[in-house]
Amino acid sequence: MVHVRRSFTVERPLPAVAAYIADFAHAVDWDPGTRECVRDGDDAEPAVGARWRNVSVFRGRRTELDYRLDRREERRVTFTGTNKTATSTDDFGFEETGEGTRVTYDATIRFHGLARLADPFLRKEFERLGDEITRTLPDAVRAAVPS
Template identity: 55%
Template sequence: MVEVERTVALHHPLPDVVAYLADFAHAQEWDPGTVSCRPARAGAPVAKGAEWDNVSRFRGRRTELRYRLVRLEDLRLTFVGRNRTVTSTDDLIFRAEKGATLLTYRARIEFRGMARLASPFLRGEFERLGDQVAQRMPEAVNSYFGSGGGPAD
């Protein structure tokens, strides 16, 4: 198992940031490994139990996971993605701070089967991905909300 944690300041109101990140389709904007992320059911509302089909690229290989929103709270979101070789958990914890939002992002990747043997060797690459998420997250949020505080036109 590999765990990565980063904390980033997002200069937008907490409820707006939570609503934006609750739609996991936006992972395409803030997660450097995500190639595409689409709702599993078109038109389904963002609610606990909602699912997304995620295509990621890691170490040159394409990986598909089905993510589910398992926790939807005012200050916390948890998504769990699975396929036959891995379970990936993205846990997002929010705190309001001086009109901005402090986000603690935790990713836990659990490999199954023979893939488990590789996890100690992949830690460095996941740490680099964590650094990239911490860099891209504020950029994605700022791009989405623009300078007006609401979704950019």
């Protein structure tokens, strides 16, 4: 299992930040590996149970995960992505601050079967991606959500 936690502040109000993140299709704008993320179903506001098909490139390899919105609360949004190799949980916590919204991002990747042997070798790459997200996600929110 690989776990990465990062916190950062976005100069936008908490409800707007949480609403932006709750639509996982926006991952194409803030996740460095995501190339495509398409929601299944209608275009209404995402609710618990909503699903997306995510296509990413990781270490030069294309991978697809099916993501589901598992939790959508005022101060927390959680997605779970699965494929035959891994289960990825992306958990976002939100806190109001004087500057805007403090976001705490927890990513947990559990590899299945023989892929579990890769954990120690991939940890550093996931840490690097976590560092990138502290820059790309706030920039994406600022671009999408008016101040």
